[in-house]
Amino acid sequence: MSRIVLTDHAIERYMKRYKPSMTKDEAKGLLESRLDGAAPLKRKTLNGEAMWRITAPDVVLVTKRDGSEDVCVTILGLDAVELREEPSGLPYDEEDDEIRESIERMMARDREFEAAGDRLPAINRTKLK
Numbered sequence: 001m002s003r004i005v006l007t008d009h010a011i012e013r014y015m016k017r018y019k020p021s022m023t024k025d026e027a028k029g030l031l032e033s034r035l036d037g038a039a040p041l042k043r044k045t046l047n048g049e050a051m052w053r054i055t056a057p058d059v060v061l062v063t064k065r066d067g068s069e070d071v072c073v074t075i076l077g078l079d080a081v082e083l084r085e086e087p088s089g090l091p092y093d094e095e096d097d098e099i100r101e102s103i104e105r106m107m108a109r110d111r112e113f114e115a116a117g118d119r120l121p122a123i124n125r126t127k128l129k
Helices: 008-017 024-037 078-084 097-115
Strands: 004-006 050-054 059-066 069-077
Touching: 004 008, 004 024, 004 059, 008 024, 008 069, 024 050, 050 069, 059 078, 069 078
Parallel strands: 004 069
Antiparallel strands: 050 059, 059 069
């Protein structure tokens, strides 16, 4: 028996973000079939929640401990987990795709400038418009 329990919210997040064509039962079945192979990540979210990686689909389960169970409260893509781990301390609202896209564009621009040997001036990334 798996040590991770999926919430309806986590299944709905997966469907919205990655598989909108799936029914809830299909998404639940796919995710549950991968739970036994879930690998714990050493790092935690900014809020201290545990993260588990599963493959096929390649996503990260964010869990909170409830007694003897890890309850999956949301499901994120690997790119979102990388953003959560940025040392900038930038708050990440998982419901707001606009903020995530802005951050991704800024980070891509930073990488382009660094690759060209240029440095961007310091940016206050906690205040995105």
